[in-house]
Amino acid sequence: MRFAIALLLTVSCTALGDEAAQARFDAIMADPALREQAYAAGHERIVLCRNCHGDDGNSRRDYIPNLAAQAPGYLFTAFERYASGQRTDFVMNQAAKMLSLDERVNIAVYYSQQPVLPREGAVDEALRARGEALFGRVCVACHGPQGLGQPGVPRIAGQPAAYLQRTLEAYRDKDPRRAGSTMLAVATQLQAGDIEALAAYVQQLHP
Incomplete structure (x- = not known):
């Protein structure tokens, strides 16, 4: 008691x-x-x-x-x-x-209030195209067509691909630190290679 x-x-x-x-x-x-x-x-x-x-x-x-x-x-x-x-x-x-x-x-x-600077490095066009298609299917509803987010949903445009990939993998693997997030349901839809493609596409989006 x-x-x-x-x-x-x-x-x-x-x-x-x-x-x-x-x-x-x-x-x-x-x-x-x-x-x-x-x-x-x-x-x-x-x-x-x-x-x-x-x-x-x-x-x-x-x-x-x-x-x-x-x-x-x-x-x-x-x-x-x-x-x-x-x-x-x-x-x-x-x-x-x-x-x-x-x-x-x-x-x-x-x-x-600071501007996002583009990440350096060549973009694999096939990977980027795959990521763009995935983004339109599983991400755009919450994060918007340019990845700018909305109230309560973060901007993901221009985030480093390595960070995006690690974060999506944590959601997919149901990391306890991510418990309660709506992203857990989204990440379970991703197949092998999808995460890398999404990360490559989102990194090259710029606010």
Whole structure:
């Protein structure tokens, strides 16, 4: 009984914390002056982020996602889930907990305003064409025809192919860290070679 009460209180406090965080984010996004301040403050505070995601949000390693041009609301929500432990990644969990709520908001605002830079490298046209057909069939409904996403759905256009491939494989293999995602059902539709083709196609899409 005591455990049940403690669990209920924990869930309630978490929900209230989420609401307060979202309210703070919404207030900043609704005020141009506050957004400008958040942008400047975010640039100063990305010291924990730049080693992996780059100073401009274009990742320095192909297996790490770009944050540049990502929807600020999506970045903020992901950040909050790492901070609360709802989303698990050792590095990101530690980094998110080291930052205050305002710092997480500021970083999300800053990175969302950076342009995505094209990845270098030749594109296999046959692979790209296969990926384009797959994208139209299984991805476009949520991520849009250009991969730009929508509220609650991330921009995937221009993400590194290695990152996309690793992420899709995690969904296909039902990685416990991905539990509850609608992508689990999508990834089960993919056959051998489909993931590589999709990753090749989506990488060359540019916002």
